[in-house]
Amino acid sequence: MSGFELTPEQVSLRELAAEVAREVYAPKAAEWDRDRTPLPDDEVQRLAKLGFLGMVLPEEYGGHGGTLLDALIVQEELAKECRPAAFQVFETNVGPCRVIEFFGTEQQKKDVLPKTVSGEITMAIGISEPDAGSAATDMRTKARLEGDEYVLNGSKRWISNGGHANEYLVYCRLSDAPGAKGIGAIRVAKGTPGFSFGAPEKLMGFRGIPSADLYFDDVRVPCDNLVIPAGGFKQLFGVFSIERLGNATMSLAIGQASLDRTKAYVQERKQFGRALIEFQNVQMVLADMATQVEAARLLIYRAAMNAGNGLPVPFEVSVAKVFANEMAKKVSDQAMQLHGGNGYSEEFGIERLHRDAHGWAIAGGTPAIQRTRIAAELLGRTFSQRVPEVMQ
Structure with a gap:
């Protein structure tokens, strides 16, 4: 059995999340994007009733005691169609509530975590x-x-x-x-x-x-x-590694959605009397997109599986975030190219994926900053980016 193989429960969780994304959020996502509409309260309650909020939090505080990977699986499926819906799952599973879980007082946990799971507070x-x-x-x-x-x-x-x-x-x-x-x-x-x-x-x-x-x-x-x-800054950023994996998963979802839509498009769209997929250049680009997406998924899964219910390894997180962030920008751009003029139209949703890809690469520590962390972890030392006082 592969170390990255999902359990039957996780497969069922993915199927449920994908169905909700497809049936509930896909029809609304473009409108919410156009109008800059935050996720409505009734949709937050829907996610809570499905058990998607705080699913990694301890059962004693209303959570489901799931693993980090469980949450990322749900987040990815929702984010393929609607980032605002996925963001609600993001905030309640990999966001600041995890700092409360790991380092808050007992009273803080009782005050915050159950209300997070129920969707009462964000x-x-x-x-x-x-x-x-x-x-x-x-x-x-x-x-x-x-x-x-x-x-x-x-x-x-x-x-x-x-x-x-x-x-x-x-x-x-x-x-x-x-x-x-x-x-x-x-x-x-x-x-x-x-x-x-x-x-x-x-x-x-x-x-x-x-x-x-x-x-x-x-x-x-x-x-x-x-x-x-x-x-306690180091403690805070230790937990922030969880949020960075959530960030990387948003990028993964954008890359996968770009690939999925492009696979369908190049088989349907015809030019010069034949489907786009019959052109070797299109095949090469599609293969490159798939390779990038799969590599990002494996890096994210490695970090998430090794973390289990605890904190992930910072090196694994930074590597996953760098790759996934840059993958999403590249793959969504390739999707736009293969869609031609349609890729630049709001109607096909590709330009929305590309816009969001750039946002997730900025949030949570840019790829450039992650590279300094990777180097530090590799060499077991920190590197100051500040100008030495003698040079100021």
Whole structure:
């Protein structure tokens, strides 16, 4: 038996997710993309009733105790047709709620996880800032302790689900220690006085997945909202490896969907009196697309299977994310080429796949940043990207 062979239960899970994607979300996806419509509440409840939300979370908190691969299988099938629906599964299985699961207090787990599984609340993560993107440790958002409260000031940029989620896991400076040593994380609920949002972003892709800046102006939250104390940045990014695998799976879905649609198109479309697939160049491109997609899937499955219910190996995650992100951009572009002018039309959905492919390559740490992590893991050391003080 292959180490990457799915169990009968996982095969059934894939078939169910594929049916839901095809019957429920495929007819609505283009409209939601055009109108930038977030996933409606009744659709969130549908996903909850299907058991797709928080499926990896412990049963004692309402989850199903499944593996990371279980969640990625569902996410891929939904994302082939509708990224906003898949994103809901993404957030509840590989998003900030996993930080709560691994490092939150017992009360935090009871407060957050069951509501996540039921679809009652959604969570978003706040890391990037206007001057701290790839250089995350340059963040300036700060929380100072005053009595039994933390007072937050600062802002966050490029926050997926920003303004739409109910809860935010905010990475911030909790001490004056430099770099990662002073960074931790605090829960902040939507509606907390002083916590506001910028205008919804109008992005090239990711339409239907809300994005907005977060602003903190003397936002007071109880000390009990502290999830990770100062110095816990490494723990936060350990769990963030799970989110990166979810990101890679979005790219995998885009690549697979591009391939599937192109396979059908080149067998139906005729030029010069014969189907496109009869031209050797088309065969070569299609074979290249398939090879890229399959390689990405194997890299993702390796990392997910090795993780089981725990944290994945950072090296395996970064390799999978780099390859999958770049695969999705390339394969969706090849799909556009083989569709000709139709690939550039909204009617065929290929241009939407290509737009979203670029978004997932930016989110969660770009391929360029992942390559520095890969090199660091290979050599067992870190590499500072900062200009040495003597050269400044």
